[in-house]
Amino acid sequence: MSEKSIFSRILDGEIPSDILYEDDLCFVIKDIAPKAPTHLLLIPKQEIPRLSDASEEDQALLGHLMLVAGKVAEAAGIGDAFRLIVNNGEGAGQTVFHLHLHILGNMKMAEGSLGF
Numbered sequence: 001m002s003e004k005s006i007f008s009r010i011l012d013g014e015i016p017s018d019i020l021y022e023d024d025l026c027f028v029i030k031d032i033a034p035k036a037p038t039h040l041l042l043i044p045k046q047e048i049p050r051l052s053d054a055s056e057e058d059q060a061l062l063g064h065l066m067l068v069a070g071k072v073a074e075a076a077g078i079g080d081a082f083r084l085i086v087n088n089g090e091g092a093g094q095t096v097f098h099l100h101l102h103i104l105g106n107m108k109m110a111e112g113s114l115g116f
């Protein structure tokens with residue numbers, strides 16, 4: 001693997017950030033440039049660059065992230081209305097190539113649409 005990602009550097013304490021949740025497999029921080037009143041990033045400790053780089057071996061980890069997303073949203077007070085976003089690849093707006101789930105809440109969301 002080349003250089004550590006910015007998220008791994010946060011996890012290792014090299015870049016300051018509040019870690020709001022952590023377990024053996026993943027951790028959660030606030031997005032530094034929030035796109036919604038509540039905007040968290042859920043990040044696996046394992047550096048998978050993009051979702052499309054994940055493999056069968058990562059199945060349990062990916063499922064774990066989904067369960068943690070729900071629990072973290074609940075703890076953040078947005079359990080009833082939140083949105084998960086994964087940007088996959090530069091063309092989709094991915095800027096940090098260490099898989100992460102955006103957890104967004106407390107924003108206006110159009111009913112029955114993706115709201116873009």
Ligand code: AMP
Nearest residue numbers: 006017030031032033087093094095096
């Ligand atoms: P993406 O564009 O999907 O790759 O998302 C990367 C996200 O990481 C962006 O929303 C950035 O605002 C966020 N980000 C970048 N650097 C930091 C940092 N040091 N602490 C918290 N969030 C960050």
